[in-house]
Amino acid sequence: MTFRALLVEKAEDGAISASVKDLQDDRLPDGDVTVAVEYSTLNYKDGLCITGHGGLVRSFPHVPGVDFAGTVEASDDPRYRPGDRVVLTGWRVGEVWWGGYATRARVKGDWLVPLPDTLTTRQAMAIGTAGLTAMLAVMALEKAGLSPPKGEVLVTGAAGGVGSVAVAILARLGYRVAAVTGRPEAAAYLRELGAETIIDRAELAAASAKALESERWAGAVDAVGGDMLMRVLKQVKYDGAVASIGLAAGAAVHSFTVIPFILRGVSLLGIDSVMRPRDERLDAWSRIATDLPHDKLDAMITEYGLADLPALGPAILEGKVRGRAVIDVR
Numbered sequence: 001m002t003f004r005a006l007l008v009e010k011a012e013d014g015a016i017s018a019s020v021k022d023l024q025d026d027r028l029p030d031g032d033v034t035v036a037v038e039y040s041t042l043n044y045k046d047g048l049c050i051t052g053h054g055g056l057v058r059s060f061p062h063v064p065g066v067d068f069a070g071t072v073e074a075s076d077d078p079r080y081r082p083g084d085r086v087v088l089t090g091w092r093v094g095e096v097w098w099g100g101y102a103t104r105a106r107v108k109g110d111w112l113v114p115l116p117d118t119l120t121t122r123q124a125m126a127i128g129t130a131g132l133t134a135m136l137a138v139m140a141l142e143k144a145g146l147s148p149p150k151g152e153v154l155v156t157g158a159a160g161g162v163g164s165v166a167v168a169i170l171a172r173l174g175y176r177v178a179a180v181t182g183r184p185e186a187a188a189y190l191r192e193l194g195a196e197t198i199i200d201r202a203e204l205a206a207a208s209a210k211a212l213e214s215e216r217w218a219g220a221v222d223a224v225g226g227d228m229l230m231r232v233l234k235q236v237k238y239d240g241a242v243a244s245i246g247l248a249a250g251a252a253v254h255s256f257t258v259i260p261f262i263l264r265g266v267s268l269l270g271i272d273s274v275m276r277p278r279d280e281r282l283d284a285w286s287r288i289a290t291d292l293p294h295d296k297l298d299a300m301i302t303e304y305g306l307a308d309l310p311a312l313g314p315a316i317l318e319g320k321v322r323g324r325a326v327i328d329v330r
């Protein structure tokens with residue numbers, strides 16, 4: 001049997017190329033569950049893996065795709081039977097393990113989550129790692145005491161994958177949401193998802209010499225990192241919290257100060273979606289099934305095929321992909 005996949009190869013001169021190929025099944029990695037993949041998606045990390053940047057892929061040839069959803073074909077894991085609908089995000093699949101940009105994948109049963117009945121495999125991939133991470137961030141903020149009466153919540157990198165889902169979930173939960181974007185043309189889209197206020201990225205991009213700024217946000221979901229994260233921390237209200245998800249603007253915070261933490265009791269919450277334990281994933285997926293309005297999710301989707309991925313990889317790294325790119329791998 002064969003399957004079709006996006007194969008990333010490294011030439012002798014170090015050049016990386018990605019193309020769609022038919023491969024024999026015996027090239028699939030070891031694992032206890034074989035899945036007929038229906039949809040995958042595109043995350044920032046997929047952009048790195050498709051283009052060979054960031055050192056995430058160490059062994060070539062490689063099949064990227066950090067997320068997938070599909071139907072179990074064969075299973076040695078008693079929790080799964082042929083025909084079960086499943087979703088996988090994270091666990092370094094698509095980075096060190098062959099991933100979801102393929103019509104067939106073989107993985108460990110521990111990494112899979114049964115798909116909630118109310119979601120299609122296409123919707124599951126419109127959610128993907130980006131959506132799961134946005135949900136984990138909202139859950140962490142709630143645990144830190146955030147609730148709608150406490151005030152406005154800021155989302156940075158709002159027109160991206162994580163940001164779009166965070167805006168939609170927060171608005172559905174009754175929060176007033178302010179969305180930071182560098183793309184003025186995305187304003188209508190963000191309002192449609194539920195953002196009340198649109199903030200130009202330029203307003204928050206530069207480091208501020210002040211240790212504190214006026215208190216404005218009850219909480220924030222930050223996909224951008226860098227100096228913007230510090231600006232946000234300086235604007236968070238007393239006892240508020242910021243969930244740090246990403247580094248679209250960079251990892252280093254040049255203007256770091258502890259003043260927001262020690263004078264305003266602000267908390268910085270680290271969010272990792274890759275190694276989250278299974279129980280937490282089950283909770284997050286069941287929250288997603290109820291808290292993410294399906295019509296808003298559908299509005300985020302642009303659908304592509306495997307052959308589009310070599311161009312989509314660089315595009316997401318340049319911040320040019322809006323919302324959620326869903327890949328129909330079939």
Ligand code: NDP
Binds near residue numbers: 044045158247249323
């Ligand atoms: P996207 O590319 O879809 O979104 C990132 C958004 O950030 C862009 O759309 C853009 O939003 C904004 N942005 C890009 N460059 C800059 C810049 N230089 N300065 C300010 N804003 C910028 O990526 P994802 O949503 O998939 O991921 C976002 C981040 O979260 C990435 O860094 C990713 O690695 C990380 N991540 C982390 C996870 C975790 O487990 N912690 C899981 C998933 C993602 P706009 O156009 O609106 O300004």
